[in-house]
Amino acid sequence: MIKRLLILMLLSFSALTLDAQILKASFGIKGAGVGTMVSTEKDMTYCASVGGGGGAFLGFKLANFLGVQAEAIYAKQTVNYDFDDYDDITTYHGMQTYLLVPAVAQLWLGRSVAFEVGIQKAIGKEETMSKGNKVPDGAIGLQDYDCYIAGINFNLGKVGVLDFRYLRGIDDSYSKGYPGVTQSVQVSLGFRLFSSKKHLFK
Numbered sequence: 136m137i138k139r140l141l142i143l144m145l146l147s148f149s150a151l152t153l154d155a156q157i158l159k160a161s162f163g164i165k166g167a168g169v170g171t172m173v174s175t176e177k178d179m180t181y182c183a184s185v186g187g188g189g190g191a192f193l194g195f196k197l198a199n200f201l202g203v204q205a206e207a208i209y210a211k212q213t214v215n216y217d218f219d220d221y222d223d224i225t226t227y228h229g230m231q232t233y234l235l236v237p238a239v240a241q242l243w244l245g246r247s248v249a250f251e252v253g254i255q256k257a258i259g260k261e262e263t264m265s266k267g268n269k270v271p272d273g274a275i276g277l278q279d280y281d282c283y284i285a286g287i288n289f290n291l292g293k294v295g296v297l298d299f300r301y302l303r304g305i306d307d308s309y310s311k312g313y314p315g316v317t318q319s320v321q322v323s324l325g326f327r328l329f330s331s332k333k334h335l336f337k
Contacts, residue, residue: 159196159332165189165296165325167208167235172318184231186212192296192325194241202241202249208323210235214264229264231277233257237300239284249288255302256281281305282317296325 168187188210196202212231239253262277286300304317 161194161327161330163325163327164191165323167321167323169210170320184212184214186210200243205238208235227264232261234260237284247290251286251288253284255284294327298323
């Protein structure tokens with residue numbers, strides 16, 4: 136019995152050692168849908184935006200349970216701001232364009248599911264805003280900001296990838312004198328275009 140247990144432990148250790156020497160790389164494209172709320176300390180009573188975009192991802196996986204992935208997604212979002220100006224609600228409508236650059240670490244539970252944590256840089260590219268039928272003086276305040284990421288990743292066979300992520304702003308996403316922190320939900324579907332596997336130390 137003890138001899139069998141030792142043999143089993145040795146085989147398990149050998150398998151883990153072999154897996155630890157394998158580095159997998161993948162490159163693909165993905166589309167994402169994004170819903171965002173912004174909370175502020177004063178004046179802005181409501182802000183919501185929805186939109187989506189597309190881009191590419193590059194991922195690496197080691198030992199079948201550790202991974203890292205970086206992405207670049209060009210996204211557009213429709214946005215609505217409500218401001219309380221001395222009890223008079225003013226609404227702005229518009230469109231915002233961002234380049235989203237997330238980077239995540241992944242813990243894989245088998246071949247199909249991974250938990251993700253990381254950080255995202257949102258780079259403001261363009262903003263158009265209107266007040267009713269008029270364009271207000273100056274932009275609402277598009278600016279770059281960072282987010283924490285927590286999410287879950289699903290492998291859909293050998294090619295498909297499905298992501299669900301929650302993002303919370305680290306710093307302000309809305310300027311013009313008032314702080315605003317984002318909370319976002321992101322759902323994305325991707326497809327691997329290229330995958331490779333390499334044995335390390337060989």
